[in-house]
Amino acid sequence: MRRAIRDNALGLCFLLLFLLSLAGQSVSGLAAFNEEQVAQGGAPISWAAYVTSSDFGVDVAENWQSEYLQFFLYILITVWLVQRGSPESKEPGEEGQESDADQKVGRHAGADSPAWARAGGWRLTLFSHSLGAVMGLIFVLSWLAQSVAGVAAYDAERLSRLEDPVGWTTYVTSAEFWNRTLQNWQSEFLAVASMVLLAVFLRERGSPQSKKVGDPHAAPVPGR
Template sequence: MKRFLRENSLGLVFGLLFLVVLVLQALAGHADYNQQQITEGLPPISLGRYVTSASFGVDVAENWQSEYLQFFLYILFTVWLLQKGSPESKALDKPGRETEKEQKIGVYADQNSPKWARVHGFRLFLFSNSLGLVMGALFVLSWLAQSIAGVAAFNEQQLADLQDPVTWAKYLTEPDFWNRTLQNWQSELLAVASMAILAIYLRQRGSSQSKPVGTAHTATGVEG
């Protein structure tokens, strides 16, 4: 068990932190929602009803979709785009998809290579692009979940204001939807740009996301 915890500590800690923060978000969101209910002369609702509501669903989904968009674009762009001096970039002489030998594909696979790295055709294509494809699919699914929960929450407010509800397609043109969406996108893109550029000049000893402390600022694609 100790070995399992040590070898999987990064994923386990972030998974635990995710659950803790999600619970705290639910509690804080529930309190805020009920404050608004009381202000508007409406009865408060239970925590169980709140976490199954469209209001909570859209708040969660809009954050998830922006995170998966960040990773999808980062995975895709780092195939071709470079940043001199950044450990987040590949070496300056290795843009692109690289050779089969460098990627250990087909006859260049070693004994520890995954089975699908040894095959050809569609399966190899699928496995070679599986990380980007899954991240892209998760982005689309969470964006869809945000839009569905968002239109439900939006229509609840429309009815409370004695206005007509809108269709899902119409909601996609509403400022409310794009305000929620774009404010998350810009924050994620800023975070990626900051990491790629700040890591050129700043260090974190022992981190795989940083260059070794004594490495030159111009060293590219070097991780600690």
């Protein structure tokens, strides 16, 4: 058990941080929601009612879709675009999907390679793009969840003002929806750009996301 925890410590740490932050969001979000409810003459709701509400759902899904969009695009774009000296990038001249030998697929696969890396046809093609495909799928599902929860919350707000509700199509083409969505997208893209560029010139000793402290700024990253 101790070795399993050590070998998976990074993933477990971030899953724990995720659960703690999600719980914190539910508590603080409930407090803010009930404060607004009372200010408008309404009754406060329970925690269970809040975490199953469209208001909570849209806030969670909105963050998820932007995060998975960031990873989906980064996985695909870094196949073809490079940033010299950045540990987040391949080196110039290595653009593209690389050879079968480089990727250890087909007859170049090792004895311990995944079975589908040794296979051909559709299985190899699917496995070769499985990471991007899954990240893209989660992004699409999160985006749909955001739009469904968002239109429910938006319509509830309109009804409270005695205005007619709108349909899903109207909502996802509205300024309200895209204002919320693009707020998240721009912050994700800025964060990725900052990591790619700052990692060329700055270091974090011992981190696999950083070059060695003594590496020149424009030096190739060993093993990349």
